Amino acid sequence: MTNGTKPATIADVAARAGVSVPTVSRVLTGAARVSPAKRELVEAAIAELHYRPSAAARVLVSRKAQVIAVIAGDTSRYGYAEAIRGIEEDARAAGYTVMITVVETADDDEVDRAISATLTQPLAGAVVLKFDAPGVAALSRLPADVPVVALSGVRDTAVPQAVLDETRAAEELTDYLLGLGHPTVHHVRIPPSRREDGRTTGWRRALRKADAAIPPTFDSTWDPRDAVDVGTQIAKDPAVTAVFCGNDEIAMGVIRGIADAGLRVPEDVSVVGFDNHPLSGLWSPPLTTAEQDFAGLGRRGLQLLLKEIDGEESKRYSSERPPLVIRSSAAAPNPQRVSAAASGHVAESA
Amino acid sequence: MTNGTKPATIADVAARAGVSVPTVSRVLTGAARVSPAKRELVEAAIAELHYRPSAAARVLVSRKAQVIAVIAGDTSRYGYAEAIRGIEEDARAAGYTVMITVVETADDDEVDRAISATLTQPLAGAVVLKFDAPGVAALSRLPADVPVVALSGVRDTAVPQAVLDETRAAEELTDYLLGLGHPTVHHVRIPPSRREDGRTTGWRRALRKADAAIPPTFDSTWDPRDAVDVGTQIAKDPAVTAVFCGNDEIAMGVIRGIADAGLRVPEDVSVVGFDNHPLSGLWSPPLTTAEQDFAGLGRRGLQLLLKEIDGEESKRYSSERPPLVIRSSAAAPNPQRVSAAASGHVAESA
DNA sequence: CTGAAAGCGCTAACAG
DNA sequence: CTGTTAGCGCTTTCAG
Numbered sequence: 133m134t135n136g137t138k139p140a141t142i143a144d145v146a147a148r149a150g151v152s153v154p155t156v157s158r159v160l161t162g163a164a165r166v167s168p169a170k171r172e173l174v175e176a177a178i179a180e181l182h183y184r185p186s187a188a189a190r191v192l193v194s195r196k197a198q199v200i201a202v203i204a205g206d207t208s209r210y211g212y213a214e215a216i217r218g219i220e221e222d223a224r225a226a227g228y229t230v231m232i233t234v235v236e237t238a239d240d241d242e243v244d245r246a247i248s249a250t251l252t253q254p255l256a257g258a259v260v261l262k263f264d265a266p267g268v269a270a271l272s273r274l275p276a277d278v279p280v281v282a283l284s285g286v287r288d289t290a291v292p293q294a295v296l297d298e299t300r301a302a303e304e305l306t307d308y309l310l311g312l313g314h315p316t317v318h319h320v321r322i323p324p325s326r327r328e329d330g331r332t333t334g335w336r337r338a339l340r341k342a343d344a345a346i347p348p349t350f351d352s353t354w355d356p357r358d359a360v361d362v363g364t365q366i367a368k369d370p371a372v373t374a375v376f377c378g379n380d381e382i383a384m385g386v387i388r389g390i391a392d393a394g395l396r397v398p399e400d401v402s403v404v405g406f407d408n409h410p411l412s413g414l415w416s417p418p419l420t421t422a423e424q425d426f427a428g429l430g431r432r433g434l435q436l437l438l439k440e441i442d443g444e445e446s447k448r449y450s451s452e453r454p455p456l457v458i459r460s461s462a463a464a465p466n467p468q469r470v471s472a473a474a475s476g477h478v479a480e481s482a
Numbered sequence: 483m484t485n486g487t488k489p490a491t492i493a494d495v496a497a498r499a500g501v502s503v504p505t506v507s508r509v510l511t512g513a514a515r516v517s518p519a520k521r522e523l524v525e526a527a528i529a530e531l532h533y534r535p536s537a538a539a540r541v542l543v544s545r546k547a548q549v550i551a552v553i554a555g556d557t558s559r560y561g562y563a564e565a566i567r568g569i570e571e572d573a574r575a576a577g578y579t580v581m582i583t584v585v586e587t588a589d590d591d592e593v594d595r596a597i598s599a600t601l602t603q604p605l606a607g608a609v610v611l612k613f614d615a616p617g618v619a620a621l622s623r624l625p626a627d628v629p630v631v632a633l634s635g636v637r638d639t640a641v642p643q644a645v646l647d648e649t650r651a652a653e654e655l656t657d658y659l660l661g662l663g664h665p666t667v668h669h670v671r672i673p674p675s676r677r678e679d680g681r682t683t684g685w686r687r688a689l690r691k692a693d694a695a696i697p698p699t700f701d702s703t704w705d706p707r708d709a710v711d712v713g714t715q716i717a718k719d720p721a722v723t724a725v726f727c728g729n730d731e732i733a734m735g736v737i738r739g740i741a742d743a744g745l746r747v748p749e750d751v752s753v754v755g756f757d758n759h760p761l762s763g764l765w766s767p768p769l770t771t772a773e774q775d776f777a778g779l780g781r782r783g784l785q786l787l788l789k790e791i792d793g794e795e796s797k798r799y800s801s802e803r804p805p806l807v808i809r810s811s812a813a814a815p816n817p818q819r820v821s822a823a824a825s826g827h828v829a830e831s832a
Numbered sequence: 833c834t835g836a837a838a839g840c841g842c843t844a845a846c847a848g
Numbered sequence: 849c850t851g852t853t854a855g856c857g858c859t860t861t862c863a864g
Contacts, residue, residue, distance in 0.1 A: 152835045187602040189857035191538040193840045208567045213558035220584050229599050231581045249579050252537040388764045414738045502851045539841035543856045
């Protein structure tokens with residue numbers, strides 16, 4: 133099916149234009165001056181031959197790659213997809229191309245297998261989405277000689293990183309719930325990237341600061357459908373009056389479960405999410421959450437990487453504090469439920 | 483930052499192992515037999531030197547690329563992100579690496595600019611997500627010599643393609659609504675990829691088949707928040723008893739708008755979506771929709787591409803029919819509303 | 833300003 | 849089975 137015509141080479145262009153190969157190279161790269169006359173000839177030849185320089189050959193000799201690898205645990209999850217979009221946009225603007233590598237597990241051998249193909253490519257640098265365990269593992273397996281930046285929710289690694297301060301935002305969100313009058317706040321965790329996520333840490337910190345009880349956490353997968361069960365479970369426990377969920381999708385699942393159990397949000401239980409997912413404002417009730425600008429995070433990360441590639445040592449961190457988005461899924465606690473919890477009775481408002 | 487150690491080359495490995503360069507190449511590629519003794523020596527040297535073959539050099543001489551480009555109009559939209567995930571998984575399994583190229587507009591010059599960087603890379607092939615105008619444009623700008631497959635909702639192009647038969651599914655969904663007793667079905671379009679999308683065509687076909695009136699369509703952007711306005715607008719028109727939305731996210735926005743206007747779904751107006759978005763089952767009411775296996779579509783597309791790369795001419799199409807997912811956002815029409823519409827009065831059930 | 837010459841790191845013939 | 853000899857398509861000296 134591919135027609136036999138071999139793509140034109142720089143030599144073909146040179147011959148067509150009646151100049152030497154290096155001259156063509158010079159108009160291509162702009163590395164040196166070329167007389168307007170020859171430049172025109174070359175440009176004409178390039179157009180006529182539909183010539184495209186071979187990146188492989190170019191990289192081989194110039195040792196300058198134009199590919200940036202993005203290493204992520206999943207490409208389809210909301211925050212990741214957004215971050216990738218941000219990275220790609222800025223990378224394209226800077227003349228780079230983006231290569232995607234998915235690392236599914238945190239197992240060292242698996243990670244090595246996944247990234248090895250990518251590493252043989254001539255890479256200018258890599259951006260690692262370090263929000264989950266595979267990301268953390270990938271970061272540790274990357275050779276020291278490739279410029280890298282991590283995108284994260286917590287400032288922690290030695291490599292340059294762009295962060296969205298989750299700890300701070302989670303703390304504020306919990307403060308907000310406490311300020312509404314809730315005796316304490318329960319927490320549904322997303323699968324953690326390390327021993328403990330920034331979201332969980334911030335929640336714990338707020339509780340400690342307020343001298344509130346620190347209840348055991350609920351765990352959820354990334355699938356919001358699994359969070360529905362957590363919600364029904366929560367509805368059964370009268371001690372729960374406020375819930376901070378690890379992300380909006382989980383919050384939606386939890387709210388669904390609570391509603392299925394016959395309780396109302398926020399009248400009986402307050403629920404807040406995290407991320408400000410595009411659908412969170414359309415949910416009933418509209419979700420109170422913390423805005424996470426993932427696309428912006430990706431862009432900030434890429435800028436950091438670009439500096440690193442250029443050998444600039446300056447800024448190694450770029451941090452941003454996610455603003456709270458107050459909508460209506462959280463309210464003051466239901467006095468009935470609070471007293472029922474205190475007396476140990478199960479109150480079913482169904 | 484990067485330490486000065488240059489990466490080991492095949493020559494370094496050969497020297498370290500005490501063999502010739504081609505012998506190292508042979509153990510690397512497995513192209514020819516190498517005595518166990520030398521093979522071991524070479525493998526040891528590779529390990530000690532942390533040697534990684536340069537893909538650039540390899541491609542330059544072998545003319546076999548290991549990169550597959552995915553060209554899409556947006557990487558973060560649900561269906562696209564899922565398709566990319568499917569492509570990436572299978573590509574990785576087949577030893578390929580995936581490069582992402584985003585094409586934001588359908589303007590030829592813009593498209594050329596976006597894909598030119600990618601095309602200079604040594605590409606084994608390309609997968610084009612042809613669900614929107616930029617995708618369609620990109621497909622037309624690709625040189626004839628790169629193996630390509632399109633992912634689409636309608637079987638139409640000359641290039642091999644994997645399709646999810648949207649027309650058929652949209653028709654069935656509309657049939658279903660009609661079967662519930664609705665006099666006709668209104669339609670909110672997603673931004674179309676061509677003159678008319680398969681989703682719209684299927685809807686029109688079902689209406690025509692049933693001899694139902696074909697009302698003018700509503701248009702929406704990809705942002706579900708914009709669909710809220712469409713919903714409030716719909717609520718004002720008593721003639722609307724059933725709405726088929728171009729995708730689930732738009733349906734969610736429309737439902738929100740209808741609810742904001744004081745009407746109920748499905749009691750006053752039935753609304754169905756398309757795609758079976760992960761949150762659609764958790765929505766209130768749970769969305770009736772058509773399942774779209776985007777990740778599977780991506781995988782089918784990649785398999786087609788792999789065959790094409792290998793020069794197999796066999797199958798050029800892979801089509802699948804999305805099954806309906808009946809939940810509860812659609813029901814029989816509200817008799818009151820229907821008669822009000824017939825008499826030209828505006829019925830506000832608020 | 834421009835051409836000739838020399839490789840970048842690797843694989844593809846070809847002898848042995 | 850293994851080493852030698854040629855390049856792949858490009859950029860980079862280095863003379864002119």
